Amino acid sequence: MKAVSTSAENLTSYFLTGMKTLSYEIFEKARDMFDYIFMSVGEGGGISMLFAGFQDLFELYKTRIPSLVGVYLTNRSSVVDDLATVAYTQRLLILLSRLPTGSR
Numbered sequence: 001m002k003a004v005s006t007s008a009e010n011l012t013s014y015f016l017t018g019m020k021t022l023s024y025e026i027f028e029k030a031r032d033m034f035d036y037i038f039m040s041v042g043e044g045g046g047i048s049m050l051f052a053g054f055q056d057l058f059e060l061y062k063t064r065i066p067s068l069v070g071v072y073l074t075n076r077s078s079v080v081d082d083l084a085t086v087a088y089t090q091r092l093l094i095l096l097s098r099l100p101t102g103s104r
Contacts, residue, residue, distance in 0.1 A: 013098050019046040023053025027063065034066045041070035 026037070041047050047070045054065040 016045060016049045019049035020053035020056075023050050023057065027054070027057050032064060036067045036069055038069045038071055041072050044070065 026034070037050070039047050039050065047068055051065070051068055054068075057063055058065055
């Protein structure tokens with residue numbers, strides 16, 4: 001069985017847009033039901049887009065944004081390591097700039 005990686009190099013605009021759409025679906029089904037949302041993270045792109053979606057909803061509906069908590073395996077701390085580097089931030093910004101205009 002082959003494992004699938006979500007490193008910054010292979011994050012696609014579809015994945016990022018899908019994570020943003022997830023926040024819309026949570027809002028549609030549960031509105032203000034959740035105080036916290038726990039999500040597994042690897043590189044941090046998914047949880048960043050989830051937050052971006054909740055920010056959009058806040059601007060439209062003035063709804064509150066649940067606290068997002070990223071969790072990762074103790075032997076996989078790349079999100080902590082990568083966020084400390086400028087190179088990771090630059091790669092993420094490049095990927096975000098490739099998203100279709102309506103999904104940002």
